[in-house]
Amino acid sequence: MPKKSIIDRVGLFGRAGIDMVSVLGRSTIFLFHALLGRGGIGGGFGLLLKQLHSVGVMSLVIIVVSGVFIGMVLALQGFSILSSYGSEQAVGQMVALTLLRELGPVVTALLFAGRAGSALTAEIGNMKSTEQLSSLEMIGVDPLKYIIAPRLWAGFISLPLLAMIFSVVGIWGGSWVAVDWLGVYDGSYWANMQNSVTFSGDVINGIIKSIVFAFVVTWIAVFQGYDCEPTSEGISRATTKTVVYASLAVLGLDFILTALMFGDF
Amino acid sequence: MSADNAYAVELKGVSFKRGTRSIFNNVDIRIPRGKVTGIMGPSGCGKTTLLRLMGMQLRPSNGEVWVNGQNLPTLSRSDLFDARKHMGVLFQSGALFTDLDVFENVAFPLRVHTQLPEEMIRDIVLLKLQAVGLRGAINLMPDELSGGMKRRVALARAIAMDPQILMYDEPFVGQDPIAMGVLVRLIRLLNDALGITSIVVSHDLAETASISDYLYVVGDGQVLGQGTPEELMNADNPRIRQFMNGDPDGPVPFHFPASDYRTDLLGKR
């Protein structure tokens, strides 16, 4: 291994920068063609339905189960902290606000990246390596319309719905622990929650977050699949990239969005 | 237009670069209409790339690609997709859609490009499958088929829209002798029966030469030779000779370029 000079290293750094910009550019053009190009979703509603099924419905179990457990843990932890201040009736408020503002959108997006995102990447990568995408092109069907667009839309629609379902089952799981197990008065669990949670502030902001996450996660997943090297090694690398990039993007964006939405407190 | 009409596909001065590496340099190829044209060359010389250039799945860095009187690189994205409706490609792997059964695979181009009623689609699909001898496999999924059958189903799909140009990417690779014989017969038969232009990209010398009316030999990013199979067999160009005879050493060396063997073994410590 020859030793690299400083200039070489600077050159490497520069090439990495150029590569990054070119990937950003390609992925933007890709998104533009898929969503805005001629014609709607090729094949129409049936394709979207199929993708909603594989992206949304198939993710439902992991979302519901995680939601219940996270809500229960939040209630347990919240109860033990709040009871030392004698305000354990605030546990409902704490569970609801935590879920709606943060954990609902963020954890759902992370789970979605792991479950649906990686599956999307692998599926599209596999289509690419078996020349199915090329063959669509030569049949005269734009794969961006036929394969990519329905998957993008399915992701955009599914993730916000999943996030809301996650929050609801989490709050329900929290109430189960707090009310039925730890003996917090039923009325104060819900009343405290209703007093402090605002629809326009907390619920809508949570939904906006999950819409942003849906956009980013699905985009990354689909683009990584479309752009991967068409070998089994390339597909597995792209799948890993999807999960890593999507998770980092979600966490980073969450900070920015939180600062914008709740920063004035 | 009239001059173009004798040729279905014309590459004029096409160059193609991948990164900084030049794959093709100023290549001219003319594919006569209604004939079977073979494009041969050693592995890794860019035969598949050539096919992709003809379908504009890759954009040449220089030159013109005329297909049916249209210069493809100048077309818009949507016009290009329309132009491709007149081309059929048989990919190396078959590239069947794995989530659709045989019937739906063959029906796919008809469904997306035509508004035909269901019975008519069924009739056409049966017709095409009968032509490749797989009408009985109509309800099987792609992963239930052998490699040769996959390729035949893909062939049925490629001719579903009655294309004017049919391209075959390495149709004989990895086939047992029977499947190979079937494919060779099919390619010739389809070409003559449907009056289409066939382009066969392959390195299987005997099979390709046996069905081709005209042959191109490519290598080193250039066209090394062209002519009817007999003409090429008797060519003097040593590179063509080596390829046609299958000699292990010759202008295409057996050894990958390396430094001197002796110094490599003894010189360095």
Place this chain on the structure above:
Amino acid sequence: MQNRTMEIGVGLFLLAGILALLLLALRVSGLSPTASTDTYKLYAYFDNIAGLTVRAKVTMAGVTIGKVTAIDLDRDNFTARVTLQLEKKVDNLPTDSTASILTAGLLGEKYIGISVGGEDAVLKDGGTIHDTQSSLVLEDLIGKFLMNTVSKEAK
């Protein structure tokens, strides 16, 4: 057949999503569908709002009747001007009503409580509550206590 179960699955999924949104709206955030959105504005000037935030609630006799929509500094008097948004149905506040900044519990958040005065005239949209009581600042209290003047001022 397989298509049909898929359709039903997607249908149920979409329904579950909408149901979740409804639950979040009605059960969790206590949004009542009949809530009137008609509101009107009042202003109140405080010497010190320490800790009061935008979106804090405004209550009367313990019932929430509005919220704080803006807090800014009045340049001329060096006091804090708080904008209150009250529900239209509470349009009979006497002009001498008192607004005070209160705390929910020892560590709870700040909110504004309004207690009724005795005048016949009522506050109109854009009116000002003149009688205000600023929030208690703990440091001030301790300071006053140390100075032994606490008996005069503190409530």
